[in-house]
Amino acid sequence: MTRPIVIAIDGPAASGKGTLARRLAAAFNLPYLDTGLLYRAVARRVLDRGGDPADPAASEEQARSLSRLDLERGDLRTPEVDRAASAVASIKPVRAALLDFQRRFADASGAVLDGRDIGTIVFPEADVKLFVTASLDVRAKRRHLERLAHGIDPGFDSVRAELAARDEADRTRAAAPLVQAKDALLLDTSHMDANHAFTAAADLVNKVLARG
Ligand SMILES: Nc1ncnc2c1ncn2[C@@H]1O[C@H](COP(=O)(O)OP(=O)(O)OP(=O)(O)O)[C@@H](O)[C@H]1O
Numbered sequence: 001m002t003r004p005i006v007i008a009i010d011g012p013a014a015s016g017k018g019t020l021a022r023r024l025a026a027a028f029n030l031p032y033l034d035t036g037l038l039y040r041a042v043a044r045r046v047l048d049r050g051g052d053p054a055d056p057a058a059s060e061e062q063a064r065s066l067s068r069l070d071l072e073r074g075d076l077r078t079p080e081v082d083r084a085a086s087a088v089a090s091i092k093p094v095r096a097a098l099l100d101f102q103r104r105f106a107d108a109s110g111a112v113l114d115g116r117d118i119g120t121i122v123f124p125e126a127d128v129k130l131f132v133t134a135s136l137d138v139r140a141k142r143r144h145l146e147r148l149a150h151g152i153d154p155g156f157d158s159v160r161a162e163l164a165a166r167d168e169a170d171r172t173r174a175a176a177p178l179v180q181a182k183d184a185l186l187l188d189t190s191h192m193d194a195n196h197a198f199t200a201a202a203d204l205v206n207k208v209l210a211r212g
C-alpha cells in the first residue's frame, strides 16, 4: 500500500495559501485543512465569553473545548478575529492542544494543509512543502478587494497596516514562528494571478513527487 501524501503550505497572511491549497487538494484528490480556522475558532470562543485572547488560561481552555461545529461558523474572518487568532496562536499550550487534530487529519488519506507552521512543526516530514508569499502591497490589495466584495471598506491603508502587524507578530513569536522551512520551495505570487499561481504550484508538486 502506498503512503498517503502530505502537502504543507505555509506563508504570510493573504498570500493566497488557502486559494492554492484548496485547488491543489482538488487536483491531487486529497482532503484539505485550513489550519488558520482552528486558531480563529479558538479566538471566537474566547471573545464570545468576554475573555482576553492574550490570556493563556482562557485561550487554552477554549482550545481544549473546540469542536468541529466551531469551524463552521460564518463569523471567523472578521478583522477582530484576525487579531485575536494571532494572539491565541502565540500561546504554546493552545498550539499543543491543536497539534493532534492537525496530524490526525492526514492519517487516513493524506492531506493538503495550509498555515504558518505546517512544514516546520506539524508535518516536518511532509512530502511537499511550499512557502507561498507575495509583497505586502499585493497582499493588502487582494485582501482589500475581498473586503470590498463583502461590502466592507476599511480602506487600503488600514488593511495593509493590519496585515503588516499580524505578520510581524506571527514571525517574531517564540512559539512556532512563521518561517520558511529549509526544504520548502518558495512561490512568490506577486506577479501571478490565481490560475498562474495554481499552475506553478502544481508543477512544483509534480516535480517533487516524481523525484520520489
Ligand atoms: N494569485 C492571486 N492573485 C490574485 N488574487 C489572489 C491570488 N491568490 C489568492 N487571491 C485572492 O486573495 C485573497 C486572499 O487569498 P487567500 O484567502 O487564499 O489567502 P490566505 O493566505 O489563505 O489568507 P489568510 O492567511 O488570511 O487565511 C482572496 O480574496 C483570494 O481570492
Ligand SMILES: Nc1ccn([C@@H]2O[C@H](COP(=O)(O)O)[C@@H](O)[C@H]2O)c(=O)n1
Binding pocket: 013, 014, 035, 036, 037, 039, 040, 082, 085, 086, 087, 089, 090, 114, 115, 116, 117, 118, 166, 170
Ligand atoms: N498553522 C497556523 C495557522 C494559523 N495560525 C495563526 O492564526 C492566524 C489566522 O490564520 P489565517 O491563516 O486564517 O490567516 C494567523 O495570523 C496565525 O497567527 C498559526 O499560528 N498557525
